[in-house]
Amino acid sequence: MASDSLSSLPITRLKGVGPAAAERLAKLGLHNLEDLLFHLPFRYEDRTRITPIGGLRPETGVVIEGQVMAADVIFGRRRSLLCKVADGTGMVTLRFYHFSAAQKNNLERGRTIRVYGEPRPGSAGLEFYHPEYQLDYADSGLPPLEKALTPVYPTTDGVSQKTLRNLTGQALHYLQAHPPQELIPAQLLDQSGLPSLTQALSKLHNPNPDDPVNLLLEGKHPAVKRLVMEEMVAHQLGMLQKRAGQKAFHAPRLSGQTLFEKLQASLPFALTGAQQRVIGELMGDMAKPHPMLRLVQGDVGSGKTLVAAAAALAAIESGYQVALMAPTELLAEQHRDNFRHWLAPLGIEVHWLAGSLGIKARRETNAALADGSARIVVGTHALFQEAVQFHRLGLTIIDEQHRFGVQQRLSLREKGRFDTANGSQVPHQLTLT
Structure with missing residues (x-):
C-alpha cells in the first residue's frame, strides 16, 4: 500500500462516525476504510425501476x-x-x-x-x-430513483443499512484517491479478463441495474472472481513467507527406514501407489536439515495413519521422540490403538496422555517423556501442557489441525525447540486432515 493507504485511514475519518458509532462498527470488525470496503453485500435490492x-x-x-x-x-x-x-x-x-x-x-x-x-x-x-x-412534497416531489442496485450488508445492533450504505459511499471516494496496491500483475488480469481490485470493489458495492445479480451472489461475476483470486494469491504468498521463515530454523535429519520396512513386511496388504509416493516425499523432507511442514489430506480409510506411522518410525529409528495429537479423546484413542497394533511387534511402546488419565499414570508418562524412555506418545490437548517436557522431540503429528488454535500447535512445536551452535532447532511437523 502507498502512504495514506486505506488500512491506515481510521473509520472515524468518515462524516458521521464519532466514538460511539466507531464502537458499534467495531463489532462488525470495521476499524478502517479497508475493512469497510471489504465488508461486502450478501444480497442486492433493485430500486432502479418502478413496477406497475x-x-x-x-x-x-x-x-x-x-x-x-x-x-x-x-x-x-x-x-x-x-x-x-x-x-x-x-x-x-x-x-x-x-x-x-x-x-x-x-x-x-x-x-x-x-x-x-x-x-x-x-x-x-x-x-x-x-x-x-x-x-412527495409540494416543493420537491419525490427524489430520483436509484441509479444502481442497492446493496444489503451484514449488520449488527445500532448499525442500519442506511448507515452502512452512506459510509461505504464515502469510502468509495477514498478508494479512487488511494487505490490499493495490486498483487496480481496486469498481464495476468488481462489474460483472465478480470477487473482491477479498485474496479472490482466499486462494482460489488455499486452494481449497475443490468448486472446479473445471480452471478454476483453465486460468485461467478468477474468482480467476485477478482477478489477470490486476490485472496488466493495473498494466501499463497503468506504460505510461501511462512515456509521461508521455517528455513530460518534447523531440524534434525530423520532418515531411518529399517523399522518401517519391518512393519511393511508384516502387513497383510500392500501399500497403494499414493501411499508409497507420499511416504517417499515425507522421507525426503525429513532427511533435510530444515523443518518439514507437510499436510496429508485424504478420505477416511485412505491410509493416512499408516503414512504417519512411517514418518514416526523414521524419527524413532533416528533417536528422536514423536508426539501425535488429536482434538478428541475418541480420535486419539483410535490412533493409539492403531499404533500399538503396528509398533508393539517392533518392541516400541506407545504411551498415552489425555485429560482422563489418572494423576499417577500422568506423572509416569511425563517422566518417561522427559528422560527419553518414551519414544512415542499419543494424546490430546494435554500434550502441550506446561508440565509436559520432551527429551528429544523430532516429529509432531497433528490430526484435524483446524480444530486446534495456531498458538496450541506452536506450543507443541516449542516443546521440541532448543538452541544449538547453528541456531534454533525445532521438530518436523506433519498434519493430517
Whole structure:
C-alpha cells in the first residue's frame, strides 16, 4: 500500500462516525476504510425501476409508485394501519402494526407515494407489511430513483443499512484517491479478463441495474472472481513467507527406514501407489536439515495413519521422540490403538496422555517423556501442557489441525525447540486432515 493507504485511514475519518458509532462498527470488525470496503453485500435490492401494481408477484422485492387512496386504522385481533395505494393498473395495501398518529396523518388521500418491499398474500389481496416508503412534497416531489442496485450488508445492533450504505459511499471516494496496491500483475488480469481490485470493489458495492445479480451472489461475476483470486494469491504468498521463515530454523535429519520396512513386511496388504509416493516425499523432507511442514489430506480409510506411522518410525529409528495429537479423546484413542497394533511387534511402546488419565499414570508418562524412555506418545490437548517436557522431540503429528488454535500447535512445536551452535532447532511437523 502507498502512504495514506486505506488500512491506515481510521473509520472515524468518515462524516458521521464519532466514538460511539466507531464502537458499534467495531463489532462488525470495521476499524478502517479497508475493512469497510471489504465488508461486502450478501444480497442486492433493485430500486432502479418502478413496477406497475398490476404486475406484482408475491415475495419479490419491488418499487411501486401511486396515489394514496385511503389510510385507516383497523381494529381486529390486532390493531393496524391500512393504506390503500393505486396507480391505474391496480390497487395494493400497505399494512403497519406499529405506527403513530403523525404517520397516519401524513398518508393523506391524493399524495404520491413510492414504496419498496416484498408484497405477500394477505386478507385484502397482496399486501406490503411495514414497507419502506417516501412521500412527495409540494416543493420537491419525490427524489430520483436509484441509479444502481442497492446493496444489503451484514449488520449488527445500532448499525442500519442506511448507515452502512452512506459510509461505504464515502469510502468509495477514498478508494479512487488511494487505490490499493495490486498483487496480481496486469498481464495476468488481462489474460483472465478480470477487473482491477479498485474496479472490482466499486462494482460489488455499486452494481449497475443490468448486472446479473445471480452471478454476483453465486460468485461467478468477474468482480467476485477478482477478489477470490486476490485472496488466493495473498494466501499463497503468506504460505510461501511462512515456509521461508521455517528455513530460518534447523531440524534434525530423520532418515531411518529399517523399522518401517519391518512393519511393511508384516502387513497383510500392500501399500497403494499414493501411499508409497507420499511416504517417499515425507522421507525426503525429513532427511533435510530444515523443518518439514507437510499436510496429508485424504478420505477416511485412505491410509493416512499408516503414512504417519512411517514418518514416526523414521524419527524413532533416528533417536528422536514423536508426539501425535488429536482434538478428541475418541480420535486419539483410535490412533493409539492403531499404533500399538503396528509398533508393539517392533518392541516400541506407545504411551498415552489425555485429560482422563489418572494423576499417577500422568506423572509416569511425563517422566518417561522427559528422560527419553518414551519414544512415542499419543494424546490430546494435554500434550502441550506446561508440565509436559520432551527429551528429544523430532516429529509432531497433528490430526484435524483446524480444530486446534495456531498458538496450541506452536506450543507443541516449542516443546521440541532448543538452541544449538547453528541456531534454533525445532521438530518436523506433519498434519493430517
